[in-house]
Amino acid sequence: MSKNRSIIHLDLDSFFVSVERVRDSRLNGRPLLVGGMGDRGVVAAASYETREYGVRSGMAMKVARQLCPQAIVIKGDASVYSKYSHEVTEIIQNRVPVFEKASVDEFYADLSGMDKFFGIRKFASELRQTIIKESGLPISFGLSQNKIVSKIATGEAKPNNERFIETGTEKDFLAPLSAGKIPMIGNKTFQKLMSLGIREIRTIQQMPVEMLESVLGKNGRTIWKRAHGIDEVPIIPFHERKSISAERTFNKDTIDMVKLKATLVGMAENLAYQLRRGNKLTSSISVKIRYSDFQTVTKHAKIAYTSADHILIPKIEELFRQLYTRRLLIRLIGIKYTGLVGGNYQINLFDDSEEMLNLYNSIDKIRNRFGEHSVVRAVTFGGTSVGRGENPFNGQPPVVLAHRHR
Structure with a gap:
């Protein structure tokens, strides 16, 4: 793997919620839930203001309303969110030669080699500001030498901020974080790790890879490598024609x-x-x-x-x-x-x-x-x-x- 890669991960913050706030500024700063309106509806997105009450996306709307009764509930509009997703995609497409659209609100781009022309950090910050200015949506990014570390860095940058991880500092950056922040560690795997006394990434870093493999099977080696900031997964270029x-x-x-x-x-x-x-x-x-x-x-x-x-x-x-x-x-x-x-x-x-x-x-x-x-x-x-x-x-x-x- 080249040590000179610069991979940016961009993630639109609380995407559905942010779009609703762009459409109606009166919703700014107020607890907001987007999803099904009825008792059997599901929360598709929850604003940061509701999360301190234990609300999360995917839970029943009825439960979310009980946890945070003061929340405003809005029925989402997939066509509107698709339109904003396409707008942000076009902004990135016009400025970055190779990028991957991982989901409707998440992108990766390979900025390697851009230092020959202008600073990668400066370019990344300007790209983020351009997206915010042109779309009105908050967006965060992480920048490191690979996709996994950049994705985790974005999570640490949120809300509406940016985080740079210098090459060679990946292990130190990851060490104090919860093991649950490693992509591919779901709730069940995290519970299994916690039952073994593994809560922070630093503990995984200190373990022999064979021990993690014996506990988690074939995924153990991948998780061990990610805990060390090692990731060779390439950018998958985005083409609308897929x-x-x-x-x-x-x-x-x-x-x-x-x-x-x-x-x-x-x-x-x-x-x-x-x-x-x-x-x-x-x-x-x-x-x-x-x-x-x-x-x-x-x-x-x-x-x-x-x-x-x-x-x-x-x-x-x-x-x-x-x-x-x-x-x-x-x-x-x-x-x-x-x-x-x-x-x-x-x-x-x-x-x-x-x-x-x-x-x-x-x-x-x-x-x-x-x-x-x-x-x-x-x-x-x-x-x-x-x-x-x-x-x-x-x-x-x-x-x-x-x-x-x-």
Whole structure:
């Protein structure tokens, strides 16, 4: 690994909350929750003012309101947050040659070698100030020789600040911090470490790597390296064109709308599951039709970042209705999701309940264990929904869900 790398990690502070404050300055400094409004809603974002009461994102809104009754609650708007995310992306894209968009509100960039032209620290600070000035959103960054140390440094810089970690000082910077601040140490792993008396990163630094491996398995070595400030993960260059897609060519050209809808819904559902499995969101969808005379037509739509079936499927069906105008037999249909970024479907929770989140988690667990076609919507059952010739269920009957748009 080159010792001369300079990797910046930028993270928009309390992104959904900050966007709401840009839109309405009366919310500045006041406790604010963004998420589902009903008793079964979920907190998608919580302002710093609510956190001292024990509020955190992902908890039931009902519980959050009990903990912090004075909080203002706002139903989020995914399309607005997507717009601000695109704006910040453009600002970075216009100023940094190579960057990675890790999620809707998180970025990495490789600034290595920029000292030949101007100071990296100065450039990083000016980039942050430009984002704040042009978007109105607070943003923090960490700058070090690798992604992991920079990400942890950003966490220490927050809120709305910056932190530089000189090469060679990574271990000293990390040592006093909680072991839970190492990316990939979740709550369960942290509890296991605490039961062994490991609370600070310095304790991991003092342990033989083999001991950590015996406790945590194959992840032990990665965690040990991260505790020492060692990370070789490269920047993954951001391209809006990143995509996943599915197509179905029919054995016989068809105009059977039941069959066509079953195929569309099945492909949309399967691709949405692939997004969630890869912890991705899409911001653009397209539907393709090839008629029996081989004429091919495509229609695109920009959407708010999502990976939820119940949001994507109606959009896909709407695009198909707009596109299918010739009333000829159809030879092929296809779907593509583009503009992919990292991120879970917390962004979809503004009008969804905890029940919906739990349903997705349960369904995806079944699919992870028994295969991606082990759970299907009723509308696709019996149709050629998966876009493949073979039987996707391998002789096992799938779980069938009633098809219902919310």
